Amino acid sequence: MNASEIKNPIFPKGEKAPADYFTGTAWVRLLVPNDKILNTQIGNVLFEPGARNNWHTHPGGQILIVTHGVGYYQEKGKSIQVIREGDVVTIAPDLEHWHGASPDTEFTHIAINSNTQNGIVTWLQRVTDAEYNKL
Ligand code: MN
Numbered sequence: 001m002n003a004s005e006i007k008n009p010i011f012p013k014g015e016k017a018p019a020d021y022f023t024g025t026a027w028v029r030l031l032v033p034n035d036k037i038l039n040t041q042i043g044n045v046l047f048e049p050g051a052r053n054n055w056h057t058h059p060g061g062q063i064l065i066v067t068h069g070v071g072y073y074q075e076k077g078k079s080i081q082v083i084r085e086g087d088v089v090t091i092a093p094d095l096e097h098w099h100g101a102s103p104d105t106e107f108t109h110i111a112i113n114s115n116t117q118n119g120i121v122t123w124l125q126r127v128t129d130a131e132y133n134k135l
Contacts (some may be wrong), residue, residue, distance in 0.1 A: 009108070010067070011044040017053070021123045023132075024051030024100070034116050041113040041120060047071065049107075052100020052132060055124040057093075060115025064089040064099060071107035072135065073099045074127075080135045093118065098127045 014029025025048040032042035039060070044067075052072065064073070066087045073089055074080045076096035083089060083099075091097055093115065101107035113120050 009046070013046055014044065017045070021054050021056070022051060023054075023126055024048060026051045026053070026100070031110070034113075034120065039114065039116045041116050043111050043113075045109055045111055047101035047107045049101050049105055050103050050132075052127050053098050054126050055096055055098050057096050057122045057124070058091060058113060059093055059119035059122065060113060060117070061093040062091040063112040063114065064091070065110040065112070067108050067110060069107035070102045070105040071100060071109065072102055072132070073097065074131075082135070096124065100127070100132075103133075 011029050011031065013027040015027065017026035017028050027046040029044040030041070031044055032040065034041040055076070064083075066083050066085050066089075068085055071083050072080045073083050074097060082102065099109070
């Protein structure tokens with residue numbers, strides 16, 4: 001068992017994230033299904049060490065609230081940023097980016113997808129090992 005693994009997570013792990021859009025193993029628990037009045041969807045995402053999602057954009061933007069562990073966040077054309085429990089990341093609409101765990105640490109964030117009337121996510125290419133290991 002990984003030393004960083006959560007013993008008593010706030011939310012259940014949920015369902016395995018789709019392999020087409022994630023490298024490694026991640027788990028997604030929908031907390032608030034897309035609400036047509038608030039135009040918001042909220043999910044809890046747990047990444048096992050080394051796991052990350054593909055490059056992607058959110059047509060309506062996204063806010064990440066890190067609740068556990070150490071992770072990576074990268075915007076196209078910029079360096080990888082290390083993000084930790086307590087960090088909040090605001091992502092502008094249509095900004096290409098990816099997020100995931102660091103190589104040795106489990107990582108959990110709440111993902112708030114705003115302005116969902118514009119769309120929730122557009123998946124792009126996989127984050128290669130070369131890109132991931134660049135830090
Ligand atoms: Mn995102």
